[in-house]
Amino acid sequence: MELTRRGFIAGAGASIAGCASYKRETLSMATSHDPNLIAFLSDIHLLGNAARWKDGPDQSSVVLPQLVSEILALRPLPAHAVVFGDFSASCGWEEDFRLAAASLKPLSDAGIALSCAMGNHDNRACFLRAFPEYRQRLLLPERIVSKVSTPNADLVLLDTLKSRPGREWAEPTNEGNFVEGTIDAAQRKWLAETLAAATRPTFVGAHHPAREPGIVKEVVNAPAAFGYIFGHNHVVAEGFLHDGYSNTRTVQTATLPSGGFWGDIGYALFRTFEDRAELTFRQTDFYFNRLWQDRPRPKNWRERVRMHDGRMVTFWYDKPGNFYGS
Numbered sequence: 001m002e003l004t005r006r007g008f009i010a011g012a013g014a015s016i017a018g019c020a021s022y023k024r025e026t027l028s029m030a031t032s033h034d035p036n037l038i039a040f041l042s043d044i045h046l047l048g049n050a051a052r053w054k055d056g057p058d059q060s061s062v063v064l065p066q067l068v069s070e071i072l073a074l075r076p077l078p079a080h081a082v083v084f085g086d087f088s089a090s091c092g093w094e095e096d097f098r099l100a101a102a103s104l105k106p107l108s109d110a111g112i113a114l115s116c117a118m119g120n121h122d123n124r125a126c127f128l129r130a131f132p133e134y135r136q137r138l139l140l141p142e143r144i145v146s147k148v149s150t151p152n153a154d155l156v157l158l159d160t161l162k163s164r165p166g167r168e169w170a171e172p173t174n175e176g177n178f179v180e181g182t183i184d185a186a187q188r189k190w191l192a193e194t195l196a197a198a199t200r201p202t203f204v205g206a207h208h209p210a211r212e213p214g215i216v217k218e219v220v221n222a223p224a225a226f227g228y229i230f231g232h233n234h235v236v237a238e239g240f241l242h243d244g245y246s247n248t249r250t251v252q253t254a255t256l257p258s259g260g261f262w263g264d265i266g267y268a269l270f271r272t273f274e275d276r277a278e279l280t281f282r283q284t285d286f287y288f289n290r291l292w293q294d295r296p297r298p299k300n301w302r303e304r305v306r307m308h309d310g311r312m313v314t315f316w317y318d319k320p321g322n323f324y325g326s
């Protein structure tokens, strides 16, 4: 795994503690954690029982602990971490979530609050059995919807998992879920009301791109919505949402890398300020292959890492349509 840190730490405004005698437990939360800093992980795709998928992705169990270690080496620590869905390698088996809970526990042990969204490879019932404390975080009774607040902004996390009909809370099967994302009527109503009532800069996060659950118009036209962040594609990217070519309320988007399986591999750091938020990508590898762990990466793979590692996307709290009125 390439672990160049070009520009990443400086861009994220954090620093690595190099002192071996450093004692985290002696620091108070006020000084050890940055309340405006959130670590973003997505598509960690863990396989908790290798017998379920003989040739399945086992690299994620290698990569994720490395990414978690990097996050834990940040000073100050982020106050929050978010997993943008696809905890499971494939079908949402409970042991995948159990492995995720164990793999992410070092973050919680370090006082980093974990928040989650559901992806198309997940299962709501199995998620809540592995993360039982998350039940208290749910803002809707039937979906894994929650909110993360920093001193400067809010991030609402949607549940875009599209289950087979009538199987929203059923146990996983080998058939899995639909790949595409959706939200039900209750969640759509909740999102519209939440965005309409927002008095602080608000970001919307989900596993799927906004067009799949059909919420582009809602996010673009909400005066307080300034960004949409998602995973699913395993491809680092930035872009924007718009609602027609004459609409001036564009919304910046960012697509997160995978936390361990296929495509762009890494995580991101999200820092909120009074007038903007900055998302800095950390890319450590491309298409990590366990068999190649100690071999040089192909040129194209190294180039993708070089292009993305340390790249920053800025989300200004500024929507021309808010004051131009169109």
Ligand SMILES: [Fe+2]
Binding pocket: 043, 045, 086, 119, 232, 233, 234
């Ligand atoms: Fe995925």
